[in-house]
Amino acid sequence: MxxxxxxxxxxxxxxxxxxxxxxxxxxxxxxxxxxxxxxxxxxxxxxxxxxxxxxxxxxxxxxxxxxxxxxxxxxxxxxxxxxxxxxxxxxxxxxxxxxxxxxxxxxxxxxxGNELQSAVDAEIENLENLRRDFADPDQVIAAGRELAGSTPLTVLGLRISASLAEYFAYAARRIHPDVRLVTRGGSIAYDALLQSRAAGGSWVLAFSMPRHAQETLAAVKVARDAGLRVALVTDLALGAVADAADVTFATGTGSRLVFDSYAAPGLMAAALLQAMTDADPERTQGRLEEYEQISEQHQFFLRD
Structure with a gap:
């Protein structure tokens, strides 16, 4: 030695x-x-x-x-x-x-390559794994149908998972008549979940990214106890939050840098949105056309 x-x-x-x-x-x-x-x-x-x-x-x-x-x-x-x-x-x-x-x-x-290239390589691997999972899209299609049929539809994302939940909710509101976003935990989340159930909602879409918040697990349990079913987008198929959900979509996060990156979870969210649009194409088309008229009338966006 x-x-x-x-x-x-x-x-x-x-x-x-x-x-x-x-x-x-x-x-x-x-x-x-x-x-x-x-x-x-x-x-x-x-x-x-x-x-x-x-x-x-x-x-x-x-x-x-x-x-x-x-x-x-x-x-x-x-x-x-x-x-x-x-x-x-x-x-x-x-x-x-x-x-x-x-x-x-x-x-x-x-x-x-360098550190940043290595992070990209890791995300490419996550996306390749997700591509293999999408070879059988039946679970995504079925989940999209259930989420589209839940009125209201609650989207839950606490702490660092809030950004994914906000993206999903923003897009889902274009195609769904009542989307309720929950990004604060504790009694505020419980109140929102109970109100959603009382209003006739049947499903919650939850996002749980590392480091997984205790508040997310508590909120998922409250939702289940209230009679809501939970679809979960997370990084691992095993764990306390996944065990508490009805349906879990596990997608890898990029962990090469100090803070995680979410290429694969973001694509999973987009895939669920696509499944929702396909579940009710007439409603989707009507709502998108109405939104385009409103956005044009109020000039929401810059002209290309």
Whole structure:
């Protein structure tokens, strides 16, 4: 086992192109896959990014040095190691050292790209997975029919999931006569859900993206107890919120950057909207034509 000084020197030789010819090159995906967790907090993402971008040096730093360089507390680094499945930071560091000394060479992987390109690649993979799921569209079509038939239709999205819910509700109002958007949790959400049920609503479309809010689970349970059925768009088919829903559409989120990106969930939302339009084409056509007349009359949009 090399001393820390020898290990640092060996890592430096590797990254400067002086590694032994027999050193085995490996894609950067090996280190990225170690930290590929969809539910990491922004603080944990920052630590992971630093370790990925500075691996040859970071693999030999102490927990205190890592905390100082990332700008987080020492306990945050320790909790990060535990969240990644290690017994502590020393075990994580040992793994990082084995990768730094055993798989990285001075020859860059031309296909790897930079951090932003890697994030795009991850989203492409999510979209490809969604494309395979759409090979059998029956569940989406059936859900669209149920959502179109629920009057009112409630759309729920709390905390970071609110943006997806707002997009869906904005579009759904063009084709559905009564769409009710809920983006605040607690008793406000409960009141809205109970009113929707009392008004004759039968379905709720909920969005739950990482990090999943306790308020979302509570609201879904209230909806179910009130007699509403719940269709859920989320990142994983397993979990407490998915277990509480009637129908779950699981689509991957982009987790390569500090904050998630939602290419696949956004497309899933658009697919459900399409299914709603197809479920009642006459109503869809009539409402869209009426909206076009109103938007033209009041000049909602700039002329192309």
């Amino acid at each position: 090399p001393t820390p000084q020898q290990a640092r020197a060996q890592a430096s030789a590797i990254t400067s192109g002086k590694a032994a010819p027999e050193a085995e090159a490996a894609p950067v995906s090996q280190i990225r896959s170690l930290f590929d967790r969809p539910r990491m907090s922004p603080g944990h993402r920052r630590i992971a990014q630093y370790l990925i971008e500075h691996l040859p040096e970071a693999a030999f730093l102490s927990v205190t040095e890592i905390a100082d360089r990332v700008g987080v507390s020492q306990p945050s680094v320790t909790r990060f190691a535990a969240a990644m499945g290690f017994s502590g930071y020393p075990a994580l560091r040992e793994k990082l050292q084995s990768i730094a000394l055993g798989t990285f060479s001075g020859t860059p992987d031309e296909n790897q």
